[in-house]
Amino acid sequence: MISEQPSLLARTPAGRRATGIGPVIERYTTDFAFYGSGKAALYDGLAGLVSPGENVLVPAYLPDAVVEPFRDLALEPRYYRVRETLAPNRADLVERLDDETAAVVTVDYFGFPQSGLEAVASLLDDRDCYHVDDNAHAPISVDNGTLLGTRGHLGITSLRKLLPIPDGAVLYCNDESVAARLEPSSFAGVRDELGVDDCRHVLESVAGDLLEANATVRRTVERLIAERSASVPDPKARYEAGKTPMSRVSAAVVDAADPTAIRRARRTNYLAWRRCFDSRSGVEIYHETLPEGICPQVFPLRTDSPQRLVAALERCGVAAHTWPRLAATVRDDPAYAVARRLARETVALPVHQGVDPAAIEAVADRLRW
Ligand SMILES: Cc1ncc(COP(=O)(O)O)c(C=O)c1O
Numbered sequence: 001m002i003s004e005q006p007s008l009l010a011r012t013p014a015g016r017r018a019t020g021i022g023p024v025i026e027r028y029t030t031d032f033a034f035y036g037s038g039k040a041a042l043y044d045g046l047a048g049l050v051s052p053g054e055n056v057l058v059p060a061y062l063p064d065a066v067v068e069p070f071r072d073l074a075l076e077p078r079y080y081r082v083r084e085t086l087a088p089n090r091a092d093l094v095e096r097l098d099d100e101t102a103a104v105v106t107v108d109y110f111g112f113p114q115s116g117l118e119a120v121a122s123l124l125d126d127r128d129c130y131h132v133d134d135n136a137h138a139p140i141s142v143d144n145g146t147l148l149g150t151r152g153h154l155g156i157t158s159l160r161k162l163l164p165i166p167d168g169a170v171l172y173c174n175d176e177s178v179a180a181r182l183e184p185s186s187f188a189g190v191r192d193e194l195g196v197d198d199c200r201h202v203l204e205s206v207a208g209d210l211l212e213a214n215a216t217v218r219r220t221v222e223r224l225i226a227e228r229s230a231s232v233p234d235p236k237a238r239y240e241a242g243k244t245p246m247s248r249v250s251a252a253v254v255d256a257a258d259p260t261a262i263r264r265a266r267r268t269n270y271l272a273w274r275r276c277f278d279s280r281s282g283v284e285i286y287h288e289t290l291p292e293g294i295c296p297q298v299f300p301l302r303t304d305s306p307q308r309l310v311a312a313l314e315r316c317g318v319a320a321h322t323w324p325r326l327a328a329t330v331r332d333d334p335a336y337a338v339a340r341r342l343a344r345e346t347v348a349l350p351v352h353q354g355v356d357p358a359a360i361e362a363v364a365d366r367l368r369w
Helices: 022-028 038-047 064-072 090-096 117-124 176-180 196-213 215-229 235-241 248-256 259-278 306-315 334-345 357-366
Strands: 032-035 055-059 076-080 101-107 130-134 154-158 169-173 283-285 298-303 346-350
Touching: 032 038, 038 064, 038 130, 038 154, 038 169, 055 064, 064 076, 064 235, 076 090, 090 117, 101 117, 117 130, 259 283, 259 298, 259 357, 298 334, 306 346, 334 346
Parallel strands: 055 076, 055 101, 101 130, 130 154
Antiparallel strands: 032 169, 154 169, 283 298, 298 346
C-alpha cells in the first residue's frame, strides 16, 4: 500500500547526515519558533501586528480551516481569486485591497514557490500591509537559495506535512520590526512533558504498521475510518485542537530526521510519478520540472475525471485524494470558478520518504483508468 503519510516506525531513509530539521532552518533564517500547528503559528505571527476589524487577503484556493486564526483575531478573511497556474489574480487582489488590509497571504503550493509572487510583492511595496509567506506544505523546500516560508514579513511551515508526527509547525519572522513586535502565546514552543497524545500517536503508528501486514483487518479498519471521516471536524474545531505547543514526540522526530535523505527520497518519488503520467492523456502535470532544492509535499496533477483516477489508484493500492476542501464562501460563489475547478480536479499523490520508488513503477505498469 502506498499510504498518504509516512509511518513513524516504517523504514525511512537515514544516512550519516541525520542532523534533524533545525539546522536546515537555521541555515536560512535566525528568527523562528516552534508551534503545535501552522494555524496557531499564523495567529501568533499576526497577533502583535493587527487590530480588530481589519482584513486579511487569502487565496480562494485554500483549505477551509486556514482562516480560523484570522477570525480569532477579529480580522475579516477576504478571498482573492487565483489563476489556473495557482498564481494570485493580481487585478482581483488590487480590487479587494483597501486601507483596512492588514496582511496578504500567498501560498507555496505543494512545496513549489508561489508563482506570480513578484507581482504581489511589488503591489505591497508602497502599502502599510504585511506579506505572509504560507509554506505549510514543504518545510525543507528551497528555491534559488531561499527556504520557502522565509519570504515576506513572516511565514509558516507545517512539520507534520513532512514527518510522521502528530503536530508541529514553525513561525518565521523575516523582518526585524515584525520580530520585535512578536508576542508569543501559550502555544509557542515545545511541550515540557510527554502527554497522552504522544503515546496515542506512537500506538497508532504501531497499529498502522501491523495493518499494513494484514489485508483483511486493514480493509475492515479502512471501512470504519471511511465511515468516521464522513464527519471531519469543522474548521473551528480543527483550529482549536491545534492551539498547543509542539508535542515532545514531534520534537524528537524533528531532531532525528535526515533532511538530505528525505529530500532525495521525495524527489525520486516525484520523478517516478512524473514518468508514470508523462505520456497519459487526460492529465495535466502542474510542475513538469523539479528544480534543485525543491522537496515536494506530493505529486499534484489535474484531470477532468478525478474520482475515476482516485478509484483506479486505490485499486493499485495508492492513497490519493483531491485537494482541498474549500471554505463554504468560496464553494458557494461563482466568482471563484477557477478555485472551485482546481479543488475539483486536483489530485495529490504521495511521494513521502516511506514510499519505495519501485512500488510507483509497479503502479505505472498496472494503472488503467
Ligand atoms: C496552505 C495551508 N496553510 C496552512 C495550513 C495549516 O497548517 P496546520 O495544519 O499545521 O495548521 C494548511 C494545512 O493544511 C495549508 O494547507
